[in-house]
Each structure stands twice: as structure tokens, then as C-alpha cells.
């Protein structure tokens with residue numbers, strides 16, 4: 001069958017480019033040719049030996065998990081036709097006639113070529129064992145192979161995988177999932193011999209055996225015995241035997257260089273088509289990419305290096321491509337989850353560099369093995385192996401790839417941050433490499449920012465923003481940028497003050513103390529006593545928050561209203577077009593059908609866009625200022641309260657269903673989440689606060705990513721603090737174990753007020769914690785052992801806030817004076833005429849600038865809703 | 866549509882928009898004057914008022930009246946509620962980007978009434 005591209009492919013005058021092999025790399029090459037617009041200059045023809053076009057071989061095992069061939073396909077529908085590419089499916093290129101410059105296929109197609117790209121991949125190596133062709137022996141490479149394996153396995157009880165490498169384990173996983181008693185035979189002394197060392201191999205083996213697989217290492221197969229042609233048992237060199245119904249060989253791969261050999265291209269000693277940095281073979285008109293190519297005596301059995309090669313060649317064949325692009329080798333770093341076990345290796349993981357030292361950590365209880373290979377002077381990370389816990393893989397890889405200097409005790413990197421010492425997550429901005437992207441909106445790296453600070457002698461964030469553009473998009477990176485500035489100035493010996501802003505020569509912590517000590521109840525009073533000028537958008541909301549968390553007066557009452565940031569000002573979240581979103585509180589994410597219906601009715605009545613938030617509640621978007629009180633009147637009547645999505649305050653306490661419904665739950669996490677959310681609702685803090693409660697260690701509520709997270713245990717609750725999702729995710733740290741509910745609430749009261757009193761403005765708990773001297777040990781002393789003697793005071797402050805809580809929205813709609821501000825014009829009932837919406841997926845969304853212009857052009861009415 | 870009319874006859878006139886009590890100290894309101902959206906700010910609990918166009922050129926939304934009023938090094942200014950750029954209340958100049966300046970309007974408080982000057 002041939003899929004024929006429209007016209008272009010037969011256009012005269014264009015040269016012929018033949019791609020042999022339509023696997024992962026061959027297809028990537030085609031995609032890149034189209035992306036780089038090189039396909040306009042060539043007739044591109046592809047031979048695809050398999051019966052289906054390119055599919056995702058890396059996720060091949062997904063086939064057993066229910067993925068269909070269509071799910072795995074890498075080819076966008078219409079890709080060949082639309083881009084004028086011709087594909088011969090199920091047709092193998094048999095001959096390359098280099099004299100006549102022709103390719104001839106098994107089906108007899110003959111095409112002249114100007115250039116050829118070989119992307120023939122590799123084939124599974126089947127060891128030359130007597131009987132290896134009996135019925136019931138398989139390989140694991142193509143969808144066809146998997147279809148055969150799964151059909152045959154139906155009549156089998158036992159299966160054997162020959163080869164305990166990366167693919168072998170994946171294959172063993174598949175056999176086990178097919179219900180077979182599965183054995184792995186490895187002739188080396190350990191599993192995954194290429195990726196892990198002896199110790200790592202032991203840990204890996206223990207984990208895999210725990211899952212019910214049988215591992216045989218140091219086993220050399222001598223013969224495969226069959227009965228009536230069907231596999232029955234294996235005989236090993238040591239005389240032992242193993243009965244089995246089927247065998248899958250996964251003993252390595254060999255490059256498919258048969259066609260290249262026949263055409264007399266230069267082949268490596270142990271196979272592989274030799275290529276140079278531009279992926280050219282010994283014939284300047286023939287290139288080779290992917291697993292069939294041999295670069296500097298190396299075959300890359302991974303897809304990423306193959307993709308890089310595809311890019312190099314596509315660049316060369318496209319007018320606008322980067323001609324200097326070259327393939328200079330790739331790291332064989334791998335990270336995978338096999339049978340639920342994390343395994344990763346990267347860099348010089350066997351420590352072959354001269355003088356290399358290593359640090360290892362083995363925990364045979366938990367099945368964790370970590371090894372770091374360090375340079376001779378211990379300053380740099382050269383590589384490493386991780387088994388059982390590969391969560392630090394990404395960061396460690398950064399250390400290797402960017403040559404970041406290691407902290408003084410690299411061994412700390414192997415431990416979880418429990419001890420409050422340097423750990424990967426808590427090393428702050430200094431630990432980031434220069435290449436780390438700080439501002440993703442404007443693609444500004446740490447290096448760019450530090451350079452600007454140094455070279456242009458910058459001293460403050462606004463100028464830094466102006467010079468580097470960092471922080472001028474969504475603004476999300478500003479805290480990181482600020483930390484970088486502080487750290488750079490400190491390094492340069494410039495005194496950095498921690499003054500709140502130009503109006504107060506005090507830190508937030510100092511001001512908070514002054515405000516409580518002098519019983520100050522308004523911004524004006526504080527400014528008069530301790531500040532200068534009129535205040536600004538930095539100090540006003542910060543002081544408003546301090547006042548609220550101390551005296552808890554309504555934030556829209558007269559002395560406070562002018563201090564509030566826009567969102568607090570209207571008790572709603574401002575959106576890009578100046579309208580607002582409304583987020584009622586849904587404690588613990590639990591909601592009755594009636595309340596859902598009420599939300600639906602209100603949204604329909606006011607024409608609001610609705611969406612489920614990431615915080616287990618519902619957001620209603622597109623409310624105009626004048627609509628807000630009417631919407632809230634109805635919400636309050638339906639039993640809703642403010643969700644404080646607009647405030648630097650407690651947001652959500654997410655829950656999982658817990659022991660009430662879930663078969664694994666050990667405590668009632670939903671009830672606790674609701675209780676916690678109701679206790680701390682409305683609490684104003686330096687930054688927003690988020691929490692979650694999970695009913696068991698499976699952690700479906702993701703409590704460990706929260707400012708405070710609670711996880712049920714058999715005996716009570718574990719309390720974690722100072723986690724963060726967001727811009728720089730960080731795991732929460734365990735503060736207390738197996739505590740009962742009363743203790744939990746007590747610790748939480750203390751922890752939260754301690755944070756509220758001492759953190760900087762807009763500092764989340766995680767950042768606050770990272771700067772906290774003494775780390776978790778210190779925090780435990782303050783919160784649990786009451787080392788500062790303030791526990792009772794902290795609890796009392798929280799209790800007073802709990803007692804004075806009021807729903808801000810309920811109080812607002814009941815007060816005509818507060819309501820006067822909820823209109824767009826002070827002198828007209830009209831709403832903002834600039835608002836315009838279009839429909840998308842059955843709901844409204846703000847019109848783009850362009851759409852607005854079209855709507856405004858003559859003859860078209862501006863839809864204002 | 867309104868812009869087209871504006872230039873024809875240049876008659877200046879004070880337009881009464883609200884009472885000073887309608888503007889809480891250190892906040893702003895938006896008035897609809899002659900088809901234009903004008904943000905009026907009250908500094909402190911005084912009768913010191915300023916008027917700027919309500920349009921925020923950075924977010925392209927009509928929102929400036931909802932910004933926070935304050936000062937930077939003595940210059941009285943408002944911070945846009947959306948992306949927080951600051952505008953000089955007296956001149957309309959953007960303090961964070963010297964290439965941007967927004968229109969200002971004459972405004973006064975006369976016997977407790979706030980009035981904006983507009984051209985008809």
C-alpha cells in the first residue's frame with residue numbers, strides 16, 4: 001500500500017530524498033523536514049517495512065495495558081498527504097544500487113535517489129542456543145511481536161525472559177501482567193548490568209523478587225528443549241533445568257546494517273553503519289540515523305540521541321536549517337520505572353574517570369540505593385545511580401550537565417531533608433545553575449540576571465526587571481528574582497536591608513511586633529508613628545494583612561479599605577479584562593448536589609464561565625463589579641461563604657475520601673479536612689496558605705505539597721509543613737508523627753501564627769522555612785517543645801481569630817455603605833462598555849484584542865453582557 | 866464615535882460627577898464623562914483629587930480607578946491593579962516605563978462636589 005502525497009511529490013525539478021525505515025527516528029526526521037520547511041525542496045519517499053507506520057516503540061509495553069496500535073501511532077492523521085510525502089507501507093527496501101543511484105524494494109518499486117537517509121533501527125539479538133527456534137520463542141520489538149506473545153500466552157502458565165537488562169525487565173513485567181509465573185535469566189552476575197553496579201543490582205533484585213518474579217543471575221542457557229516443536233524446558237550450563245511454556249529473548253539489540261552492508265558502505269567491526277558528525281556514511285549521498293548508526297564506535301539504544309541525529313540531517317537538507325548542527329555524542333542517562341521500581345543512571349555512573357570518588361547510600365529495608373560519583377577533589381558530580389528512589393534525578397543531572405559546584409557535604413544530597421541540613425530542595429537560589437530558567441515568560445536565565453546585577457550595578461528589583469525583562473510578564477518569578485538580587489548583593493558585600501519598602505525602615509517581622517506591642521489598629525497610625533510618606537502598593541496590603549491577622553476587623557471597613565490590593569478590594573479575583581472571578585468556599589472539596597445545582601443556576605443567570613479549579617472547588621468567571629454583590633447574595637442564600645481565593649489567606653484544604661469510602665483509608669480524612677478548613681478559613685497571612693488531608697499513605701490529596709499537610713496513619717495523623725507546589729515545588733517536611741487530633745490542632749495553631757508573625761511579605765511557608773536557621777530541628781523545638789515559651793500566646797492569638805471570624809461577603813452584602821463601591825461608574829449605572837465576549841465550547845470567554853477590533857468594525861454590534 | 870465629535874467645537878465645561886464622600890480616602894472611582902471613562906482619585910481624607918484616563922495601556926483593560934494610591938519618593942501615584950505599573954497622578958507618566966504616558970484631566974472639588982473638565 002502506498003500513501004501518496006498530493007502532487008508536490010511528483011513535481012519535476014525536485015530532487016529525490018529516500019528515507020529507509022519508518023520507525024521512531026525515521027518519522028522524527030520526516031516531521032523535522034516539514035517543520036523546517038525542507039519538504040518543499042525535495043520529493044520525499046519513505047519505505048516502511050512494518051505493516052503500520054511509525055509508532056511509539058518506547059511505550060510499546062502500553063499495548064499490554066490496553067493501548068491500541070492507533071493509540072501508539074506517532075503519525076498525525078493526514079500528515080503524509082498534507083505535506084506531500086510518499087510512503088510505501090509494508091515494503092522493504094532491498095537494494096541500493098549506488099552506481100545507478102536507485103533503490104529497489106521487495107515489492108519491485110524502483111526509485112532513483114539523490115540522497116538517502118537510512119533509519120533502519122535495530123533487531124533483537126537472539127543468542128545462538130540450540131533449539132532457539134522452537135514454537136513458543138519470541139522477541140520484543142514490534143507491535144506484531146506483542147500480538148503474537150499475547151496470543152500464545154493464553155495457553156501458557158510459565159514464561160521466561162532471557163536477558164535482565166532494561167528491556168528484559170520491561171518484558172518480564174509484561175509477562176507477569178499476562179498472568180504468567182515469570183522468570184528472568186541473566187548471564188551476568190546482576191540485573192541491568194549496563195546501568196547499575198553490584199550493590200544497586202542487589203537492591204533492584206530484592207525489589208523485583210518482592211513482586212513475585214524469580215531472578216536467576218550467572219545463568220548460561222545451553223539448550224531449549226521442545227516437545228512436538230513446542231518449548232517445554234531450558235537446560236543451563238551448570239546442569240540445572242527450568243520448565244517453561246514460552247521464552248522471550250531480550251538479550252540486547254544489533255543494528256540493522258544488512259542493506260548498508262550489501263551496498264558496501266563502511267560498517268563497524270561489531271556492526272553499525274559508521275557515520276561522522278553530520279551523520280554522513282562513507283557515501284556522501286547516504287546518511288544514517290538512529291539505532292542503525294555507529295558514531296565513534298558507539299550505538300545509541302535510546303531514542304533521544306536518534307532524534308538529535310534526525311535534527312542534524314534535517315537541518316542539512318533544509319534551506320533555513322542550521323548547517324553547523326552536528327552530532328557529537330549523547331549521554332546514555334536513563335530513568336525509568338520498571339515494575340514500579342525507579343531506576344536511573346547518568347553521567348559517568350561507573351566512576352571510570354581517573355581519580356573518581358564515590359558516595360553511596362544503601363537502605364535495604366526500603367529498597368533504596370543511591371550512588372554519586374564525584375570528581376577527585378569532591379567538588380563536582382560526574383554521574384550516579386539511583387535505585388528505588390529517583391526523585392532527585394533531575395536536579396542531580398543538572399549538577400552533572402552544568403558542572404555546578406557541590407555543597408561542602410555532598411553526602412547530604414543522598415538524604416531526605418528531614419535533618420534540616422542542606423538538601424537539594426532547600427539549597428535556595430544559589431544552588432541553581434546559571435542556565436536555570438528563572439523567568440519562563442521572557443526566557444531569562446539565572447546567568448542573565450546575575451550578569452545584569454554585576455555589570456550594570458543594579459540595586460533594586462524594579463530596575464532589574466526593566467533591564468532584564470524578567471518578572472515583566474506574569475510576575476510569577478519576581479520572588480525568585482528578588483532572592484537572586486539579595487544573594488548577589490550579599491556576595492558583592494553590599495549591605496542589603498530588609499525594609500518593607502521606602503515608607504517603613506523596618507522588616508515585616510519588626511513591624512508586626514511593633515503593631516502588636518503598641519496595639520496599633522490602623523495603617524494611618526502605624527505610618528504616623530513608624531513610617532514616612534503616603535505608603536504604596538507594597539506596604540499597604542502588607543499592613544492590611546498584619547492588621548487582619550491581629551485584630552480581625554472587616555477588611556473593607558473604613559480605615560482599611562484603601563489598603564487592600566485589588567482582589568481584596570472587591571473580594572474577588574481580577575481577570576485580564578477587568579472582570580472578576582468568584583470562588584465560594586467548598587470545605588474539603590465536599591459539596592452537596594443541591595449546592596452544585598445552586599452554583600449552576602447562579603452561573604447561568606449571570607452568564608458566568610465555570611471551571612473546576614485545581615483546588616477542589618468551582619470558579620465562576622466573568623463577573624462584573626456591579627454583579628458581584630448580586631451573585632454573592634444568591635450564593636450566601638444558598639449556604640456558601642467566601643472562599644478567600646482573592647486573599648493572601650487560607651485557600652483550600654483538599655481532601656481525599658478517606659476511610660469513609662475508600663478501601664485503603666485508615667482515618668476519616670474528609671471530616672478532618674473540613675474541620676481544619678473551617679477552623680482556619682479567613683486567616684490572613686504573609687502569603688496564601690494551602691493544605692490537604694490524605695486518608696492513608698497513598699496520599700491522594702497531595703498533602704506533602706502543601707503549606708501544611710496531614711496524612712492519616714494507623715495510630716493518628718502525621719503532620720507535614722512548609723511544602724509548596726507552584727513555581728519551585730518542594731516537599732513538605734515531617735513535623736510530628738502519629739499525633740491525635742487535639743495535638744494536631746494545637747501544633748497547627750502554633751505553627752501558623754509563628755509563620756504569620758515572622759515571615760516576610762509574600763513569603764510562602766517553604767521559602768520562609770528555607771531561610772529559617774536551624775531548619776526543622778529548630779521548628780520542632782518552637783512548635784513542639786515550646787523552646788521560646790510563646791506557645792500559649794500563639795494558640796491564644798489563633799483562638800481569638802477563630803472566634804471573630806465572619807464571612808466577608810455576608811458582612812458586605814448586609815452593609816449598604818460597603819456596597820456603594822460595587823459599580824463600574826460612580827455617576828452612571830452603565831457597565832464597562834469595553835467588555836466583549838465570544839463563545840467557546842459552549843461558554844463565554846473574553847474576546848481577544850483582535851476579536852474586539854473585528855467586533856467594532858462598522859456594522860457589527862459590540863455584544864456587551 | 867465619541868472621539869469624532871470631540872474635535873468639532875472646543876467648549877470646555879466642568880461636569881459634576883459625584884460627592885467627595887463617594888470616594889473613600891486613598892481610593893479611586895470611575896466616572897463616565899462625555900463617553901469617556903475617567904478615573905478620579907482622592908488622596909488621604911482630604912479634598913486633594915486627581916483624574917486620569919481609566920484605561921490601563923499594559924493590560925488593555927479599563928481598571929485604573931481600582932488601583933492602590935500611594936507615593937514613590939514623594940511622587941503621588943497609582944499602581945495598576947492588573948500588572949502593577951505605577952502612574953504619576955499629576956502627569957499621567959508611567960513611572961516604570963518612560964515611553965508610556967496616559968491622559969490626565971482637570972478636576973476640582975467645589976462645595977463638596979467633584980467636577981471634571983471636559984470638552985464638548
Ligand code: SRM
Pocket residue numbers: 476573574575581582583611612613614615616617618619645651652688690705706723724725726727728764
Ligand atoms: C483558579 C486557579 C486555577 C484553576 O483554574 O484551577 C488558580 C488561579 C490563580 N492562581 Fe493559582 N490557581 C489555582 C490553584 C493553584 C495551585 C493548585 C493547588 O492549590 O492545589 C497552585 C500550586 C500549589 C501551591 O500554591 O503551592 C497554584 C499556584 C499559584 C502560584 C504560585 C505560588 C508559589 O508559591 O509559587 C501563584 C502566584 C502567586 O501566588 O504569587 C498563583 C496565582 C494565581 C492567580 C491568583 C493569579 C492572579 O493573580 O490572577 C490566579 C487567579 C485566580 C482567579 O482568578 O480565580 N497560583 N495555584 C486555582 C484556584 C484554586 C482554588 O480553588 O482556590
Ligand SMILES: Cc1cc2nc3c(=O)[nH]c(=O)nc-3n(C[C@H](O)[C@H](O)[C@H](O)COP(=O)(O)OP(=O)(O)OC[C@H]3O[C@@H](n4cnc5c(N)ncnc54)[C@H](O)[C@@H]3O)c2cc1C
Pocket residue numbers: 020021022023024025026027047048049050057058059060061091092093094119120121122140141142167170256259289290291292300301302303304306336
Ligand atoms: C520495548 C521497548 C522499550 C523501549 N524503551 C525505551 C525507553 O524507555 N527509552 C528510550 O530512549 N528508548 C527505548 N527503547 C528504544 C527505542 O525504541 C529506540 O531507540 C528507537 O525506536 C530507535 O528508533 P529507530 O528509528 O532508530 O529504530 P526503529 O524504531 O526500530 O525503526 C526502524 C524501522 O525501520 C524498519 N526497517 C528496517 N530496515 C528496513 C528496510 N530495509 N526497508 C524499510 N524499512 C526498514 C524497521 O522495520 C523499523 O520499523 C525501547 C525499545 C523497545 C523495543
Ligand code: SF4
Pocket residue numbers: none
Ligand atoms: S491559573 Fe495559575 S497557572 Fe494558570 S495561568 Fe493563572 S496563574 Fe498561571
Ligand code: FES
Pocket residue numbers: 438439440441442470471472473474475476477478
Ligand atoms: S515567569 Fe517571569 S514574568 Fe512570568
